[in-house]
Amino acid sequence: MTKALFRLFILFITCSTAISCSEQDSPDLPDNPGNTNQGIASIDQTQINANGGGFIIRVKADGTWQASSSETWCTLSRTSGNGNGSISGYMKANTGAERSVIIIITSGKEEAQFTLKQLAGDGSNPDPDPDPEKPSGYAGRIEIPKLKGGSMNQFITHTTNIEGKEIITYSMEYDYSKKHARWVAFTFDSKTKISNVSRTEAWMYDKKIPEEYRTYEKDYKEYSRGHLCASYDRTYSLExxxxxxxxxxxxxxxxxxxxxFWTKFEQSIKTPNGKNDFIHKLGDNDTLYVVKGGYIDDEEIKYTGNHVAVPRFYFIALLLYQNGQYTQGMAYYVNQFDYDPSSTIKSYAMSIDKLEEKTHIDFFHNLPPDIESEVEAKYDEKAWFQ
Structure with missing residues (x-):
């Protein structure tokens, strides 16, 4: 009798633990206008912008379940499971008319069906999965380095809309295996140089990245969270x-x-000559192209506990377009664990060609070859540090 009761007790504890763990693995989505709950499943949003993006579905089921997407341009990270779980979905960029996709989740006799709308594109072909050898759309822009490509690297562009016009916040190539951007690229021009807002502290995971490759606050507890595209660089709009x-x-x-030291580098981009006038002197048709990053192909690179790459070296590449021509290029390269804090950032400056030798990244490759060769080969200290 005692053994039978003991077995029953163990069975009860095991089942209770399994149920508890399953529920913890699939928490409810927070209440918000985009959250739709249909019994066995809920989705965090029902509209995606034209540039593409991700969404999350939470499944609550007692047994096995299946998931399907009605369109090939909308993919799911998994199409089946057992018990509670989550699905990361991703929509490719839309260059045509507004379109919809139906996501169906079934478990036994229960079914949840979601219709997601994707807004119309403008025909510019943002191309979130471009060919590294033939870049188009966003990937064809001047500030974008040559993509490494492959299944473990994702090209991402974040944008906002101001007065009906799309403004690019920044682009990046994100390495899934290292949970770190290979680089981040953006520009300063007559619109993006403006300072209208303060630092928002709006810490958030990136919905465009599949859930299993995202990073969160806990992943940086051993280090400071260093911005690549600085908050200081994007103060023209709250979003x-x-x-x-x-x-x-x-x-x-x-x-x-x-x-x-990294803050000094960030501030130098807006004011390279230290007189708070460089960016402000950009004319209506002038642009400063910026690429920043941590070098993650370093053979001696280390990782955090959740396998987030910790770069030793950081770099910045700058290209100035002014008065109708590409006039100057320069770069920085510094070891975050081995630098002289009393030195000036000028001592870490170099030509873009030299930076390419160190990082093996092809910067500004979308320029005409003759112009690329000219601006990347020379570094005029006086032009940047007056």
């Missing part, structure tokens, strides 16, 4: 500043480097 707080835009940095 743009919020996008700089996506964890995909973060890099694990030592506190001393993040709050000290």
């Amino acid at each position: 743009a500043n919020k996008q700089t707080f996506y964890y995909s835009n973060m890099s694990p940095q030592s506190t001393a480097f993040n709050t000290g």
Whole structure:
């Protein structure tokens, strides 16, 4: 009798634990206008913009379940499971008319059906999965380095809409295997140089990245969360500043480097000559192209506990387009664990060609070859540090 009761007790504890763990693995989505709940499943949004993006479905089922998408341009991270679980969905960019997709979740006799709408595109072919050898859309822009490509790298562009016009916040190529951007690229021009808002502190995971490759606050607890595209760089709109707080835009940095020397580099982009007038002198048709990042192909690179790459070296590449021509290029390269905090950032400056030798990244490759060769080969210290 005692053994039978003991077995029954163990069975009860085992079942209770399994149910508890299953529920913890699939928490309810927070209440918001886009959250639709249909019994066995809920979805966090029902509308995706034309540039593409991700969504999350939570499944609550007692047994096996299946999931399907009615369109090939909308993919699901998994199409079946057992018990509670989550699905990451992703829509490719839309260059045509508004379109819809139906997502169906079934478990036994229960079914949940969601219709997601994707807004119409403008025909510019943003192309979130471009051919590295034949870049188009966003990937064909001047600031975008040559993509590494492959199934473990994702090209992402975040945008906002101001007065009916799309403004690019920044683009990046994100490495799934290292949970870190290979680089982040953006521009300053007559619209994006403006400072209208303050730092938002809107920390958030990046919905465009599949769930299993995302990073969160806990992944940086050993380090400071260093912005690649700085909050300071995107103050022309509230939404743009919020996008700089996506964890995909973060890099694990030592506190001393993040709050000290890296901040000097960030501030130098807006004011390279230290007189707070460089960016402000950009004319209506002038542009400063910027690429920033941590070098993650370093053979000696280390990782956080959740396998987020911790770069030793950080880089910046700058290209100035002014008065109708590409006039100047320069770059920085610094080791966050081995630098002289009393030195000036000028001592870490170099030509873009030299930076390419160190990082093996082809910067500004969308320029005409003769112009690319000219601006990347020379570094005129006086032009940048007056």
